[in-house]
Amino acid sequence: MKTMHYKVSVIIPVYNASRYIPRCVESLMRQTLREIEYIFVEDCSTDGSFDILLKTLEAYPERKDDVKILRHGKNMGVSVSRNDGNAAATGDFLIHCDSDDWVDVTMYEKMYNQVIAEDADICICDYYNVTKSGTTRIHPEIDCKQAQWKVVRDYIRWYWNSLWNLLVSRRAYERCGVTIPEDITFTEDFFLSCHLFMAARKVTAVNEPLYYYYLENSASIIHNLNPGFMKQELSCVELLIESMKAKGVYEYYFRIMQWRLLKANAALVFTNRFEEFRSTHPESLRYILSVPSTYLKPKVKIMLLLAALHLDFICRWDNRRHGRT
Known part of the structure; x- marks a missing residue:
């Protein structure tokens, strides 16, 4: 046959x-x-x-x-x-x-x-x-x-x-x-x-x-998303960045990958882990305002910006108000 x-x-x-x-x-x-x-x-x-x-x-x-x-x-x-x-x-x-x-x-x-x-x-x-x-x-x-x-x-x-x-x-x-x-x-x-x-x-x-x-x-x-899944997303982005650097093409995709890092790290802000958010890929913070709404909704971008500016008390208040923590 x-x-x-x-x-x-x-x-x-x-x-x-x-x-x-x-x-x-x-x-x-x-x-x-x-x-x-x-x-x-x-x-x-x-x-x-x-x-x-x-x-x-x-x-x-x-x-x-x-x-x-x-x-x-x-x-x-x-x-x-x-x-x-x-x-x-x-x-x-x-x-x-x-x-x-x-x-x-x-x-x-x-x-x-x-x-x-x-x-x-x-x-x-x-x-x-x-x-x-x-x-x-x-x-x-x-x-x-x-x-x-x-x-x-x-x-x-x-x-x-x-x-x-x-x-x-x-x-x-x-x-x-x-x-x-x-x-x-x-x-x-x-x-x-x-x-x-x-x-x-x-x-x-x-x-x-x-x-x-x-x-x-x-x-x-x-x-069934949880912080563990967000950590996996961050790992995926980091590994992809390593591959881009190894191939010598990272400069072509740099801004987009900063958006990806911010998206993966957003959960830190909503769990009151502000220092960790600011210290994990700090270069990405300057791109918060340019992130497309398909990645982060406007409210999320505002929360990330407040955390980047060390206005943690506002973020804590909003997280408590919405029962996130």
């Missing part, structure tokens, strides 16, 4: 997604592109996700040989799942899909055709934010016709960096040579996707919303 050559590998980390995995799997199995392999990485779920995954896959026997299932013996975290999925992939291009989301049935065919037509390393697409009140189309503000360093700048400036709307060539992954640190389980998409953009020689786009990003999953990490 001849082994299929896969054009696309889809990596799907699975953890406690029993309510959502059937919808996700069905949208993946119905893809119009035939040469796809699916790599499900089951991270020791406790809600029966694995059994539901297997049951849902039974309805698509024609895709049976295209499915790989990796199963962790203990919960390892999403970053390990992503890394393991990437390592197991054999396709010419890789993309991720979160198990509580779903995709348009034409997504991977359209993105693959576009990336091949443009001889690009990355194709990015629009997506929908999905809530109980409906869907909102999101268009990443990236001009792919610019010089590549400017494309990277636009992507790093974009406030929501993910792996699920990026189709990335294997050669870009190889040039990138980066895996996600295993202790980072928040903003891990930002860490890897920015490195991939810096490794890409050309980026293209499909200006259609093809991915459905579900925002109503109460178990999702975005609904």
Whole structure:
């Protein structure tokens, strides 16, 4: 039996997604592109996700040989799942899909055709934010016709960096040579996707919303933020800055990375850790007023500015008034 050559590998980390995995799997199995392999990485779920995954896959026997299932013996975290999925992939291009989301049935065919037509390393697409009140189309503000360093700048400036709307060539992954640190389980998409953009020689786009990003999953990490996650975000930014310096390109992205540092450090102000805020990357404080509102809302910027000016008593009063501490 001849082994299929896969054009696309889809990596799907699975953890406690029993309510959502059937919808996700069905949208993946119905893809119009035939040469796809699916790599499900089951991270020791406790809600029966694995059994539901297997049951849902039974309805698509024609895709049976295209499915790989990796199963962790203990919960390892999403970053390990992503890394393991990437390592197991054999396709010419890789993309991720979160198990509580779903995709348009034409997504991977359209993105693959576009990336091949443009001889690009990355194709990015629009997506929908999905809530109980409906869907909102999101268009990443990236001009792919610019010089590549400017494309990277636009992507790093974009406030929501993910792996699920990026189709990335294997050669870009190889040039990138980066895996996600295993202790980072928040903003891990930002860490890897920015490195991939810096490794890409050309980026293209499909200006259609093809991915459905579900925002109503109460178990999702975005609904369970804590200071530990903010610390992980800071680590991601710091590691990315180190990479930029090593590549000699930090000057191109300096201001944006200062905004990123401020965003990651904002939680310190709201937990009355003012000295720590001022002493952690103090050079970033001069950029508070220029931070886009997509990163920090005006009220947050005011609080950060007050802390930078040592007006801690006002911040303490506001934190107490809103029950933050």
